[in-house]
Amino acid sequence: MSDRSVASRHHRHQATVRAGREELVVEGVPPDAWKWEIDRTSDPRREPGPINLQRYAFVPAYAGIATFFGLPLCLNPDDLRAGHVDVAVVGAPVDMSTGHRGAAYGPRAIRSDERILPNTPQMLVNPSTRIKPFEELTVVDYGDAAVDPFSIDNSMEPIRALVREIAGTGAIPIVLGGDHSILWPDAAAVADVYGAGKVGVIHFDAHPDCSHDLFGHPASHATPIRRLIEDEHVPGRNFIQIGLRSAIAPDDELFDWMREHGLRAHFMAEIDRRGFDVVLQQAIDEALDGPEYLFLSLDIDVLDPAFAPGTGTPEPPGLTNRELLPAIRRICHETPVVGMDVVEVAPHLDPGYTTTMNARRAIFEALTGIAMRRKGMPGPAYLDPGVDGPPPGQQT
Secondary structure, three states, rough: OOOOOOHHHOOEEEEEEEOOEEEEEEEEEEHHHHOOOOOOOOOOOOOOOEEEOOOOOOOOOOOOOOOOOOOOOOOOOHHHHHHOEEEEEEEEEEOOOOOOOOOOHHHHHHOOOOOOOOOOOOOOOOOOOOOOHHOOEEEEEEEOOOOOOHHHHHHHHHHHHHHHHHHHHOEEEEEEEOHHHHHHHHHHHHHHHOHHHHHEEEEEEEOOOOOOOOOOEEEOOOHHHHHHHHHHOHHHHHEEEEEOOOOOOHHHHHHHHHHHHOEEEHHHHHHHHHHHHHHHHHHHHHOOOOOOOOEEEHHHHHHOOOOOOOOOOOOOOEEOOOHHHHHHHHHHHHHEEEEEEEEEOOOOHHHOOHHHHHHHHHHHHHHHHHHHHOOOOOOOOOOOOOOOOOOOOOOO
């Protein structure tokens, strides 16, 4: 039996804590219980593979067990391999950085806060490409990574280990955040599998997220890119950033650091001047210039607050969802994406569930793009000819 198993720890835990000048003995939850794995040796034996939790052929949005889009569940790498899984969705509910808190509830909201689309994924079709991603791909929910409720630093390695576990089977991990600190373990885990110098990052964000530290803390939602460059040996020129516009970052020192390390950053000022489609095409070209594989990181605050009010650090003016969603699909279709995260969804700040809806739809567009790439469909910017209207000059 594993020494991490809950079943082997039925004794009550005693912890000594200091309160003023006195020491108190507290009985209750051990300090590392958050990362103990459940002992499943006494569970009924089952063949490895995805576990379908649905009872009925059609499940409305408000019904069923809240996996992502009602997908089957996998619990270990044997399940992923036996199911020949292409994509595994996993949560990383970390939220200990600046701004409004609440992103720890992001994974739960992205999974469960659907109001329209049924939890019957095989019914869903992408309206722009007519692709049914859940028919083309085997997609599962992989639960959540272990997170220390009181330590962002302690949470990094368990997240990295679980994302690496997925990538090690050949499946693409899609990680639901959580704040943007998880980009460090997410992209590092993919680099562990594919090679640090071989992985690049396409980063949608209002903020550069490459500070040296945040109030002395090296792990935060403001520092993941610095950690990847300095600690994980991911080359600076392998980072392509889109949508930067913060009034507080980068300052002059950080701006110089970004240029010295070759980060290819596209600010909203450039998007306003040149147009989003032109900048997106350049970003895709840059992504294909160097890295063999790509990790796509979407901070939902890249959207204008009109489209994503439910986030910790909203800043206008941002992208529209009509710009972002097709861009996510294009990137996953036209570049070798091997991992993705969607971060900074804070559902308690989301009055009309707009932010959660756009985050979920971004993942749906990513899955569509991955399916299109697997099918070898043509690009760039493919649209189904039945829905994109007549060619220019032939309008009636």
